[in-house]
Amino acid sequence: MSLKDELRPWFDGLPEPVLERLSDMLKFKAFAPGEQIFVQGTEPSAIYFLIEGHVKTVRVTPEGYESILCVRRPGEFFCPVTVLDGGPELGTAIAMTEVRALYADRDEFVALCNESPELLAIVQGACLTEVRDLIRRLEVFAFRSVRERLAFAILTESRRQADSSGNPNELRLTRQELGALVGASRESVSRTLVQLERDGVVELGRGIVIIRDRRKLEKLAGF
């Protein structure tokens, strides 16, 4: 199957010639676990299309606290915001697993966006989704307990995983990473998850959380 055909499901509705030109400008690159793809604050030089593996975008505060902005999964491209505004990278992208990705030079890609309103609309749409997601997350951060924030994060990530045709019930995140995702300490996450396991909501493993009772989780998260 040609690259162009592989891209099609990602860019549904994109005119054939645009798809063609896009696939022509893409190059392949692999990353090892832990490897940095780009660094917070630097000028964005490319847009990445994730084929395989997971990538986290993290921000580190001056005190050394690490917070995870988002986890990217196969089928996603990043970062839509920096592609459009050309501003500094919002976070540092780190491969969580073996990663296979395609990438395009940002300038080239932007040029193509300016010629194709359809492509621009797709990137724009991704940004708008991010705004809506961030607002929900902010609300959860402001008023809810670690237990509820965790439930929310697990469900959210689970859904994103389902969207990328992964197993929606198995989340490969360490307690540390979950903490960075919900703004809590590793210990609190650990204790809370053990509690949730006792309640039959999840099942725990080393570096993994398995969802057992989605209904209870949704109730907790306030969905």
Add this chain to the structure above:
Amino acid sequence: MSLKDELRPWFDGLPEPVLERLSDMLKFKAFAPGEQIFVQGTEPSAIYFLIEGHVKTVRVTPEGYESILCVRRPGEFFCPVTVLDGGPELGTAIAMTEVRALYADRDEFVALCNESPELLAIVQGACLTEVRDLIRRLEVFAFRSVRERLAFAILTESRRQADSSGNPNELRLTRQELGALVGASRESVSRTLVQLERDGVVELGRGIVIIRDRRKLEKLAGF
């Protein structure tokens, strides 16, 4: 001065004919303090251009907690996100003072955006700014104390006020509203502000916070 000329500074770089058509589609409306301009979750029917007064966009959780998404000031239009994606309103917009605003029908405005890439880029840019602002805010929420969150919020609002050619040192926000902005209780905000007043950082009044020592504030906020 014609409406078109009044609009010009808001839409710097917009081609003359587009500006003309935009000014033709605008209508005037005034709101009394406390009046709702639109409601969270409803379908957006218009885009508003704020001429005078302040507008807060709030979200209310099922338990009755109120959080403020943002405060709009003269020279801003809202909400760029719902204009572009047509999704449900992100929050309920409430006039905080006497408000004078212009508004355009969303469909008409979107049609104009589709004809003018320059106009689209302006609205898009506002969305991208929102993403970056939200991310910073999320980070502050996750790891910092009420004291630091307050300093951050006061500075941020101060800057936005300066941008709308208001007095950047006088913030007309109640303790309650500041709490809704930083995710803290009214009491905590009150106590913390009194402390900051003792330290000579701010001066307090009924429904107002006056910045006295911007430098200290910036240090606290982590700027």
Add this chain to the structure above:
DNA sequence: GAGCTTATGTGATCTAGATCACAGAAGCCG
């Protein structure tokens, strides 16, 4: 298997901040 490194559970403490409960103040408007 020995010896790493990384991920995890869990007890003991300590504190920021929520919550409850009032009392003053400052504006309103009749």
Add this chain to the structure above:
DNA sequence: CGGCTTCTGTGATCTAGATCACATAAGCTC
């Protein structure tokens, strides 16, 4: 003016969650 409502300060109490301090445990590599 007196009686509203809205905003504010402040004490007392209580608890979620951070932090510190270990002890495992599970993989990995040689």
